[in-house]
Amino acid sequence: MNGNQAAALAVKLSRAQVVCAYPITPQTSLVENIAEMWARGNFPGEYVSVESEYSALSYLIGAAYAGARTFTATSSQGLAYMHELLHWASGARLPIVMVNVNRTLGAPWSLEPDQRDSLSQRDTGWIQLYCSDVQEIMDTVIVAFRLAEEVKIPCMVIYDGFSLSHTYEAVQLLRQEQADLFLNPPPKSALIHPSRPQTVQPVTDYRYMARVVQAGHRAMMQVPGRLGEIDRLFAEIFGRKYSLAEETNFGNAETIFVAAGAMAQTVKSFLPLLDGGEEKNGLLRLRLFKPLPEEEIVSILNKPFIKKLVVLDRNLSMGIGGVFAQEIKALLQGTGFRGQIFELNLAGGIDLTLDLLRRGMERINAWQDGEEKIIWGVDL
């Protein structure tokens, strides 16, 4: 099955009660799959069609206030259109789960798997989990429901358009009885109910608002620890082990690549080819991005033998550089890390090939003081 089918099946196995979405390439087949299961009577919850992404998330905010387990999915322009409601969902602490399939934001029109759509929602207070293969998509959707409901923060499950959404590969299916064992029953804590008319989220002053955002931050800081526990439970029930940040370091690697999503597996497969098996290169795969698991990442990167970090960003914050690179730099500030940090920028959705990575590394290895530290994939 492909990534979109895996996500759809995981939503069913999670017994989502309300799904509301609007189709957009490359997410389309995900909602089509759920709609078809629902139309055939094979989906446990309700599927609701609406006329836009804005309405989809609005609908789910209402459903989540009423205590339902909710799911939506989108991509690119669709996620951007949801923007103000993303803040509302996190401010109201509603555990909505969403899939975002990475796709370039226009203009111009494009379908390539650029990460700017999800990363430009970095500050909306949603958890972000990046997946690297189809199996992980299926597993992460069910993990996301448990995590979101435990910490009462909405959660985005993110994967690359086409290179995961449309990629068919062999996966081990989750079984319903395992999923039921892993997930708690849907939250019953309805904030609104017809029998108890009330106003929610009234106008407040800064004092109450300050407490709300501070509480949101503190809940977010609990996420790495809670996810670690959920990962352990997942491994016990399903037998697959995930870590907050995945390290591939065969020994004393001098160069560590940092990447998220499908690109991370691509780089992992290239490591022995890049250095002829000398084990001079390693990889840090970012899985939990929002919030970054600081302790794990610093312990992976802050080693005396690491001389270079090469952060692969298929995104760009114009005027500063790749978003992942900026986050990693901020995290390493004050840790004593002495290596150089380079960016290999693939914004626009550039396909990462072995050849491109080799040419990028030639440039990085020949880098001299004063030269730009962003190596542009488009120029290689």
Added chain:
Amino acid sequence: MFSEDLVEIRFHGRGGQGAVLAATLAAEVVFRMGYYPQAFPFFGAERRGAPVIAFLRYSSSFIMPRCRIYEPHCVVVFDPELPKEALLEGLKKEEGIILVNAENSHPFWSKGVKGYRLYTVDASRIAAGAGLISSGMPLVSSVMLGALVKVLKIAPFHVLEDCFKGKIPQPEENVHVAGRGFLEVKEVQSSDAIAR
């Protein structure tokens, strides 16, 4: 069939011909033969008639690279009139295989292609003859799959037959035309074909 464990195949078609479906069904065939498959399409503008590319990788171990395929072992061509440069781009020199939907007398493909093993099958005629047509376009994917399974020697025919069940409409007609593709695909000798 090929010297490397990781085999990479590129499918070239036009929107509506079934190139994407063929790649995913081929993935299932190799999966049933014990390989790890990975199949994915890339669309530009999604419309009928526009060039479409799909990819298939298979290997005896889990496949990690998720980039597109630039140096395939084999290209499968659903429309013989697609631009030749794009079809042959990066095709591996020594052992590269081309499988084309073309009639025997096709002005370009009947002459062979220097340095490659070329196979043709008249898939449009076979599909149209069996009534597999949509909006005037023969649905050639099953014929091409039958031919591909034969050319690459990846599976006995009945494995393909099993993959059709429950996956595609008109399974009987599709099994029939796949069988004809399997039987009728021909190797085209190039005047300076490489020794093998």
